[in-house]
Amino acid sequence: MSTLAPLPYDSPATAADHEVMRAQLGREMRGVISIARRCGCGRPAVVRTSPRLEDGTPFPTSLYLTLPWLTLEISRLEATGLMAELTERVEQDSGLAAAYLGAHERYLARRAEIGDAEEVRHVSAGGMPTRVKCLHALAGQALAEGPGTNPIADEVLPMIDGVLPELLCRCDDGDGRTQDDAGALDGAADQDDAEEAR
Numbered sequence: 001m002s003t004l005a006p007l008p009y010d011s012p013a014t015a016a017d018h019e020v021m022r023a024q025l026g027r028e029m030r031g032v033i034s035i036a037r038r039c040g041c042g043r044p045a046v047v048r049t050s051p052r053l054e055d056g057t058p059f060p061t062s063l064y065l066t067l068p069w070l071t072l073e074i075s076r077l078e079a080t081g082l083m084a085e086l087t088e089r090v091e092q093d094s095g096l097a098a099a100y101l102g103a104h105e106r107y108l109a110r111r112a113e114i115g116d117a118e119e120v121r122h123v124s125a126g127g128m129p130t131r132v133k134c135l136h137a138l139a140g141q142a143l144a145e146g147p148g149t150n151p152i153a154d155e156v157l158p159m160i161d162g163v164l165p166e167l168l169c170r171c172d173d174g175d176g177r178t179q180d181d182a183g184a185l186d187g188a189a190d191q192d193d194a195e196e197a198r
């Protein structure tokens with residue numbers, strides 16, 4: 001089995017991180033292994049989670065986006081119908097399809113480092129390898145692994161201010177939105193829905 005280089009931005013999850021995640025999601029973040037990427041302010045942005053939760057439930061989204069402002073921005077992009085367009089491109093462009101399949105395989109290899117849940121052994125996240133179903137999950141992988149891993153997320157993330165080349169903090173962004181904003185909760189629900197829909 002080949003060994004992957006360590007996740008470039010990974011760091012341990014502290015008790016304070018767990019509190020921030022609770023505020024970000026409006027519930028306890030389950031199955032936390034580590035923080036795979038942080039916002040410019042240090043808050044968790046992508047959480048690395050166990051493929052099997054404490055209660056035994058398989059949990060395929062092992063790089064889970066929690067950052068409210070970014071979750072909201074991605075939900076806004078999803079609402080434009082971008083995913084149907086991207087899925088069509090994956091179907092028609094064999095080069096893109098091959099790179100997207102590579103992202104899928106990388107996702108599974110990365111997850112295998114931290115455990116195994118046989119029910120989801122061949123299931124990655126976000127619709128990979130043939131469809132684009134949840135940009136939050138794809139963005140989670142791209143932010144954790146860095147550019148060049150997920151070709152779809154590499155196209156989508158530059159559409160959002162403050163994500164590249166560094167993830168800047170927009171946690172206090174205008175329009176009165178807070179960590180508990182409902183839009184963020186929608187995005188979190190998206191990632192879970194994508195799992196259940198499979």
Ligand SMILES: [Zn+2]
Nearest residue numbers: 039041169171
């Ligand atoms: Zn921030």
